[in-house]
Amino acid sequence: MTPDPFSAKVPDAGSAMVPVLAERWSPRGFDPSHVMDEPTLACLLEAAQWSPSASNSQPWRFLVTVRGTPEFDAVVRSLAGANQVWAPHASCLIVACRVMSDDRGGLLRWSAYDLGQAVACLTVQAESLGLSVHQMGGFSVEAIHEDFDLGASVEPLVVVAVGRFDPDADLPEDLRERESAPRDRRALSEIVVDGREALRS
Ligand SMILES: Cc1cc2nc3c(=O)[nH]c(=O)nc-3n(C[C@H](O)[C@H](O)[C@H](O)COP(=O)(O)O)c2cc1C
Structure with missing residues (x-):
């Protein structure tokens, strides 16, 4: 049997994470024949809509x-x-924007946090429907503002590519290598601060 070139994308088999999280990764190979249907798109957006936010501000x-x-x-x-090379094959591109201030001009302090969480919910929903998501910070905010009427206090933060993963996608050599490269993360010991040790005496 041919080994799966993407097996290094999934953390150790011993992980207790739910599969939808353990198996998620951000591909660049999208199937250009896949069409995003309206009910699926609505379901993805609903997952974002029902995400929690500070004071339910939904920014x-x-x-x-x-x-x-x-x-x-x-x-x-x-x-x-390189985002221009692979992202055109995604089925949809969603520009995720945060609203920076409320109707009275008050700063929505957690808007970036809230938006990130909403995109995470959309991502999990997409994965559970057999779709893949790849977020991009590499885009021109000015170009989006020039081409779209978004309103003054609306700031595009990330472009979210959603589509069907294509393991045989025709990617340039450098992107193909990155596509099957193992995913890596800092060890938990590096990112977790033990409250007992950090507590000032
Ligand atoms: C805010 C944000 C911006 C990102 N920008 C880009 C980007 O411009 N181009 C790209 O190819 N990937 C981009 N990524 C994808 C990350 O590189 C990727 O999530 C990270 O390397 C971890 O890989 P994984 O999602 O496969 O676990 C971005 C991800 C996030 C969350």
Whole structure:
């Protein structure tokens, strides 16, 4: 049997994580024949909609574009560098934006946090439907503002590519190598601060 070139993407088999989290990763190979249907797209957005947020402020806006439309092409044009190579094959590109201030001009302090959490929910929903997600910070915020009417206190933070993973996608050599490279993370010992040790006496 041919070994799975993407097996290094999944953490150790001993992980107790739910499979949808353990098996998630951010591919660049998307299937250009996959079409995002409306009910699926609505379900992804609903997952974001029902995410928690500070004081239920829901400080997010999702600019939705599907492949094969002028608005999708405008988002593609805003992408930086290699993102322009692979992202056009995604089924949809969603520009996830945070709302920076409320109706009275008050700062929505946790808006970036809330938006990130909403995108995480959308991602888990997509994965559980057999789709893949790849977020991109590499894009021009100015280009998005130029091409789309988003409102003054709305800031695009990330472009979210959603589609069906294609293991045989035709990627340039450097991207192909990264595609099957193992995922790595800092050890828990590096990122977890034990309260007992950190407590000032
Ligand atoms: C806010 C944010 C910005 C990112 N920007 C890019 C990007 O511009 N281009 C890209 O190829 N990947 C981008 N990524 C994907 C990360 O590189 C990726 O999530 C990380 O390397 C971990 O890999 P994994 O998602 O497969 O576990 C971004 C991810 C996040 C959350």
